[in-house]
Amino acid sequence: MQPKTQMRLVRLWHAALVGGFAVAYLTGDEDTYAMHLFSGWLVVGLVALRFILPLKLNRPNRPRYFTWSILAALGMAGAAAVSGVGADVLPWLEDLHEGLAEMSLWVALAHVAAALVVFKGRKWLARLKPTAVVGALVLLLAASQTALAADAARDAILATYAGQAKAENPAFAGFSAQRGEALYRAKNSVNPDAASCAACHTDDPTRAGRHVKTGRVIEPVAVSANPKRFTDAEKVEERFVRDCKSILGRACSATEKGDYVTFMASR
Amino acid sequence: MRTLIFAAGLTIAALPALAGDHRVAPVRDALVQKECGQCHMTFQPGLLPAASWERMMDKLADHYGDNAAVSAEKGAAIRAYLTANAGRDRRGGTPSRITEARWFTHEHDFPAPVWKRPEVVTKSNCPACHQGAEQGLYDDD
Numbered sequence: 001m002q003p004k005t006q007m008r009l010v011r012l013w014h015a016a017l018v019g020g021f022a023v024a025y026l027t028g029d030e031d032t033y034a035m036h037l038f039s040g041w042l043v044v045g046l047v048a049l050r051f052i053l054p055l056k057l058n059r060p061n062r063p064r065y066f067t068w069s070i071l072a073a074l075g076m077a078g079a080a081a082v083s084g085v086g087a088d089v090l091p092w093l094e095d096l097h098e099g100l101a102e103m104s105l106w107v108a109l110a111h112v113a114a115a116l117v118v119f120k121g122r123k124w125l126a127r128l129k130p131t132a133v134v135g136a137l138v139l140l141l142a143a144s145q146t147a148l149a150a151d152a153a154r155d156a157i158l159a160t161y162a163g164q165a166k167a168e169n170p171a172f173a174g175f176s177a178q179r180g181e182a183l184y185r186a187k188n189s190v191n192p193d194a195a196s197c198a199a200c201h202t203d204d205p206t207r208a209g210r211h212v213k214t215g216r217v218i219e220p221v222a223v224s225a226n227p228k229r230f231t232d233a234e235k236v237e238e239r240f241v242r243d244c245k246s247i248l249g250r251a252c253s254a255t256e257k258g259d260y261v262t263f264m265a266s267r
Numbered sequence: 268m269r270t271l272i273f274a275a276g277l278t279i280a281a282l283p284a285l286a287g288d289h290r291v292a293p294v295r296d297a298l299v300q301k302e303c304g305q306c307h308m309t310f311q312p313g314l315l316p317a318a319s320w321e322r323m324m325d326k327l328a329d330h331y332g333d334n335a336a337v338s339a340e341k342g343a344a345i346r347a348y349l350t351a352n353a354g355r356d357r358r359g360g361t362p363s364r365i366t367e368a369r370w371f372t373h374e375h376d377f378p379a380p381v382w383k384r385p386e387v388v389t390k391s392n393c394p395a396c397h398q399g400a401e402q403g404l405y406d407d408d
Contacts, residue, residue, distance in 0.1 A: 091293050091295065091402060092290075092293065092402050092403075092404075094402075210388075211306055211307070212388075213306075213332075213333070213388070213389065214306050214307035214388065214389060214391060214392060215307075215386070215387065215388030215389055215392035215395055216305075216306060216307045216308065216392070216394075235301070238337075239305075242333075242334050242335075242336075245334060246333065246334060
C-alpha cells in the first residue's frame with residue numbers, strides 16, 4: 001500500500017473513532033440506548049482493528065509522550081467500550097463502565113493536548129481538518145437529534161390529547177399551564193396518604209420527589225429539570241390513569257392531561 | 268506493549284466478578300424494570316417464591332392499596348419472568364410481602380426508631396439502607 005493511501009485510511013479510522021467515542025459519550029443514558037449501543041460497538045471494533053492490523057507508519061521525530069498519549073487514549077476508550085458491552089450482560093459492571101468512560105474522556109483530552117503541542121500551527125490544522133470536521137458534525141448531529149427527538153415526542157403526545165379534548169368538548173381552545181398548575185396543587189380527600197399530585201412530585205416540580213408510601217425517589221417532573229419527561233406516550237397515559245384514579249378518585253379528562261403536561265413543559 | 272495495555276484494561280473490567288458473592292440476581296428484564304420499578308425499586312424475583320408472585324400478579328389492581336394494573340399481555344410476560352426467576356420457598360410458606368418473609372424479619376430485627384428514620388418511610392424501601400439494592404447487593408453494611 002502506498003504510504004499516502006495508508007495515511008488516509010488511518011485518518012479515516014481516527015475520524016470514525018472520534019465520532020463513535022463522542023456519540024457513545026453523549027448518549028450515555030437510557031433514552032438513546034440504540035445509538036449508545038451502536039457507537040459503543042463501533043469503538044470496540046475500531047480499537048480492536050488497530051491492535052489487529054500491524055500497521056507500521058513511518059513517523060520520524062515523534063516524541064515519546066505523544067506515543068504514550070495515543071496508547072492511553074486507545075486503551076481507555078477500548079476498556080470503556082468493552083466494559084460497556086460487558087455491562088449489557090452483567091448489569092453490575094455498570095458503575096465500572098461509567099467510571100472508565102469518564103476517565104477515558106480525560107485521557108482523550110490529554111491526547112488532544114499532546115497532539116496540539118506536537119503538530120502546532122498550520123501543520124496541525126492541515127493534518128486534523130478531516131477528523132475535526134467529521135467529529136464536529138457527528139457531535140452536533142447527535143446532540144441536536146436527541147433534544148429534538150424528545151421535544152417531538154412530547155409535542156405528539158400533546159397533539160393526541162388536543163384531538164381528544166376537542167372531541168370531549170367542542171369549545172376546547174387550547175391547553176393552559178395555569179389550569180395545569182391548579183390541578184397539580186389542588187388538595188383532594190380521596191387518598192389518605194397523598195392529597196395532591198405535589199405530595200409525591202413535590203411543591204417544586206423542578207426538584208426530585210418521593211413516593212409517600214414507598215419512599216422511592218422520583219426524578220423531577222418539570223421538563224427543564226428532566227428533558228425525558230412526557231416522551232413515552234404509553235407510560236404517560238398509564239401514569240395518568242393510575243395517578244388520577246388514586247389521587248382524584250376519577251379519570252382525568254384529555255384537557256386536564258394536556259394542561260398538566262403544558263404546565264410541566266413550561267417549568 | 269499495546270496488547271499489554273489492552274489486556275490490563277480487560278483484567279480491570281473483570282475484577283468486580285471476583286468481588287460479588289452474596290448477591291441476589293439483579294433484574295435483567297426491561298419490561299419488569301419499567302412496570303415494576305416506578306413506585307418502588309424493582310424487587311428481584313429471587314426475593315419471593317413463585318407462588319407468592321403468582322398471587323401478586325393475580326390482583327395487581329389491588330396492590331397493597333395501590334393500582335398497579337397492566338395490560339393482560341404485559342402481565343403475562345412479567346409473571347413469566349418473576350416465576351421463572353423466583354426464589355426457593357425458604358423454609359416453606361408463601362409470604363405476600365418480602366418484608367413478611369421469615370428470613371427478612373430474622374435479618375431485620377431492629378428497634379422501632381430505626382424504621383422511623385425519615386428516609387426509610389417503610390420496610391420495603393430497601394435502597395434507603397442498602398445502597399446496592401437495585402443491583403441485588405444487600406450485604407454492604
